[in-house]
Amino acid sequence: QVQLVESGGGLAQPGGSLRLSCAASGFTFSTYAMSWARQAPGKGLEWVSGIRSDGSDTFYADSVKGRFTISRDNAKNTLYLQMNSLKPEGTALYYCAKGRSWGAATSGRYDYWGQGTQVTVSS
Numbered sequence: 730q731v732q733l734v735e736s737g738g739g740l741a742q743p744g745g746s747l748r749l750s751c752a753a754s755g756f757t758f759s760t761y762a763m764s765w766a767r768q769a770p771g772k773g774l775e776w777v778s779g780i781r782s783d784g785s786d787t788f789y790a791d792s793v794k795g796r797f798t799i800s801r802d803n804a805k806n807t808l809y810l811q812m813n814s815l816k817p818e819g820t821a822l823y824y825c826a827k828g829r830s831w832g833a834a835t836s837g838r839y840d841y842w843g844q845g846t847q848v849t850v851s852s
Contacts, residue, residue: 749825763828777793
């Protein structure tokens with residue numbers, strides 16, 4: 730059974746940083762692309778970033794490009810999202826999502842996601 734457990738959320742000041750982690754189990758992590766998505770209060774799900782199964786290619790939404798970095802450790806079955814220069818509009822529930830295939834690392838191309846970790850950006 731696919732399980733995705735996010736952690737690392739919390740309160741950060743504008744301009745601050747947080748690092749999210751996602752522990753994956755129940756599938757062969759190294760053979761699937763992974764993504765991060767977020768949902769702000771009162772808004773729909775927004776894809777944030779994705780990475781192919783072997784980490785060779787990464788993709789970012791324009792809203793986070795240059796500030797967020799996605800990475801993965803296939804030996805530890807863990808996905809990461811380093812978030813720098815955080816903005817108040819980044820306040821959201823952040824989800825880790827499993828891609829449908831090794832290359833499915835962009836918006837909407839996922840089939841499982843976790844429960845999310847809350848990120849609040851406020852002074």
